[in-house]
Structure formats: C-alpha cells, structure tokens
Amino acid sequence: MTSCSGGSWTIPPEDMSCEVGVALITGGFNDDAKRSVEIYSTDGSCHMTLPSLPDDRTDHTVDFVDGHVLLCGGDYTQTDCIELHTDQMWYPHSTTNQVRYDHSSVVTFGQLTLLGGRYSTTEFLSPSNGNTWSDGYPLLEKTRYACTVKVSPDSYIIIGGQNFPNHVIQYNATNGESGRLQNLQTGRWLHGCTLAQNNSFTGVLVAGGYDTGDELSSTELFQFDDGRWQEVGNLNTARHSLELVQLDAKVLAMGGNAAESSLDTVEAFDMKTMEWSFTRQLHHPRASHAVTTVPITMFNCH
Secondary structure (H helix, E strand, C coil), X not given: CCCEECCEECCCHHXXXXXXXXXXXXXXXXXXXXXXXXXXXXXXXXXXXXXXCCCCCCCCEEEEEXXXXXXXXXXXXXXXXXXXXXXXXEXXXXXXXXXXXXXXXXXECCEEEEECCCCCCEEEECHHHCCCCXXXXXXXXXXXXXXXXXXXXXXXXXXCCCCCCCCEEEEECCCCCEEECCCCCCCCECCEEEEEECCCCEEEEEECCEECCEECCCEEEEXXXXXXXXXXXXXXXXXECCEEEEECCXXXXXXXXXXXXXXXXXXXXXXXXXXXXXXXXXXXXXXXXXXXXXXXXXXXXX
C-alpha cells in the first residue's frame, strides 16, 4: 500500500503504474459452482478455471486487499476466511468475530471491513498486520442482501437490502459517520452494484435484484453531481443474486438467478447508450457468488 508520510510518498509517483485487472469469481449456488473458481477478462485472453475452493461458498465476499485475496463467510462457512496463495490454492486465514453471510464488504487504506449480514455490525482487519479481526462501528440499520460500493478513498454507500429496499446510506469508512442519500426509485435486494466511470463521468450503477418477490431487470444510475437516481436501460434478462463489476472501463453483470435457475450469462453496460448487451459467458452458471478485481499478473495468462 502506498501512503504519504512527512510530505513524501512511500513510493514515488513516477514509479507507480496500474496493472491490467481481471475478475476473480468464486462459489455460488449451482452444484458445479459452489467450490469453483474462475478468472474472467473482457477479451477472453485470461478466462480460465482455477483450483477449487476447499468448501462450499455462497452468499460470501471476496476482496483484493493490499496484495492479499481474502474470501470470508457464507451460508455454510459463516465465520471462516480463507486466502488465495501464489500456488492458486486456498488456505485458512482467520475467524471472524460474528457470523457473516448475506453481508457485504469494502476495502479502504489496506483494510478490509465486513458489513452487516445477519447483524448490523462491522468488523475489520488489515491482512498485512495479522489475522485478528477487530469489532468496528454499528451500522445505521440492517443490511441483509444489500450491496456496497466504495465511492471515495474513505467512504462507501450501502444500497437497498431486504429490510429497507429503497434506502441508500453513505458511510465514512474510518469512524462510521453516516448520511442518507436519495432513495432508489425501485426498492431492491439481492441486486448488483458498482462504481461506473469513464473519462467524463463517475456514478454508481445498480441493476437487477428482487422487489416484493419479483425478479428485476431495471437499472438505476446515481449521479454525484446532482445526487439523484435515474432509470437507464434494462438488463436483457431479469435476475437476482448477480454481481456487478467494472473491468477495463466496462461494467459487467455476471451470473445470477432467473426463474429459479442459475445463469452463466454476462451482460455489458454501454456508458454512452446506457444499454446492456450480452457478452462472453462464464464457465459455470452461478448465483449468490462473489467477484473482485485482481491484477492479471497473479495468473499465467501470457
């Protein structure tokens, strides 16, 4: 992690560079997916299956934290975190203080924070400093099946969820101070969300999910300049339990569940037309899986 100390960066800016990212996709509902791991690139040059997880994982989180890949919680492994090593195998890492499933997560300043789930609590860990979790600040309200987006170096937004499907709350990642933002136009849970940006625009995109038991295809875009949500193009397939990720300046909607069947389809969002189109599929149908972006140099894709 790079930091500023005494007016100087620990790594000079001229020595910094951005690596190409790929999506790391883990677990999910569907018998073939619960232990499966794959990496996905938009052009297909780095799309392959990795060694399996040591146990079934659904409704969990996976994050890239200061050079570490940590997978935490889930329906079957509610307090267990495991780490991906350089041999592409997963090993035990730590035990959370509270059960974590149907939760979300955020990474700030080399620290991973697990948010909500069954309880309205948080806990955090800096993997470079050890494997002991510390209790954090309480959340303003319950967040089961909600979705979280980091929107600045020290803040994030929690969107929707089963208990308060329309609510949107912004938190300071350091002290937990919170403030409410404009409600979603369509309440939802088990949806996907991500930061969406290009050279001229930065916002938050939300797609899919459930609303009073109906699968959603609707998509909303939050614009920071006016603090409002607007409806944009619908997903081609209504789905819940999906994941959204920004990869190579594209927003992708990966997998999910439609009509009680897990999906292997991926849709790409065009920031110019505000429409979705199908793109390269996943290796496995999966829903309630987890996705994070990792450097392509972690894998032998060349």
